[in-house]
Amino acid sequence: IYAVAAGEGDTNYIDYYQKEYNKVFKEYANNPTSIANMLEMSEFYSAENNPMRNLALAMQYLLDAEEKYLALVNDNSRYKEVNKLIKQKITVASIRKLKTRIIDDLYKCIDSEKILFHQCDDYIEVFAFSNQVLEALKHYKAELAYRKTEELNTIEAYLEFVGSYAN
Numbered sequence: 001i002y003a004v005a006a007g008e009g010d011t012n013y014i015d016y017y018q019k020e021y022n023k024v025f026k027e028y029a030n031n032p033t034s035i036a037n038m039l040e041m042s043e044f045y046s047a048e049n050n051p052m053r054n055l056a057l058a059m060q061y062l063l064d065a066e067e068k069y070l071a072l073v074n075d076n077s078r079y080k081e082v083n084k085l086i087k088q089k090i091t092v093a094s095i096r097k098l099k100t101r102i103i104d105d106l107y108k109c110i111d112s113e114k115i116l117f118h119q120c121d122d123y124i125e126v127f128a129f130s131n132q133v134l135e136a137l138k139h140y141k142a143e144l145a146y147r148k149t150e151e152l153n154t155i156e157a158y159l160e161f162v163g164s165y166a167n
Helices: 002-007 013-030 035-046 055-074 076-087 092-111 117-129 131-152 155-164
Strands: none
Touching: 013 035, 035 055, 035 092, 055 076, 055 092, 055 117, 092 117, 092 131, 117 131, 131 155
């Protein structure tokens, strides 16, 4: 929903996203254990045009929601809660679809170099569940470090790089 709203010619999308943040965060703050609220936070932070976009934070909310949802599904005594979520179109499939979209967006951010060096560790920590994504992030971080080393072009910088990125 967020990408569509900003894409409809809304020239003041920063205000739009600030209002959306206030609304979504208020709901989340009122009930931080709600799977629906966690997913809304994930959707918000993964929205493409969002100036507050943060895929690591989006994935963290999503992983928390997924863990809670799977525990709820596995608890056979709480089927009414599961049915309520299903009516809201929250299913394992919808959660995994969002996860795939966030991962795809992360790859796009790596390709377009939108993740800064100092953000890499946060991404590496959150995306540790996927070896493939983890390797891409580590390679990207090393690439950024090497570029910085080339800019400095000192023996100390190269020694530090080789010490930090031996592989």
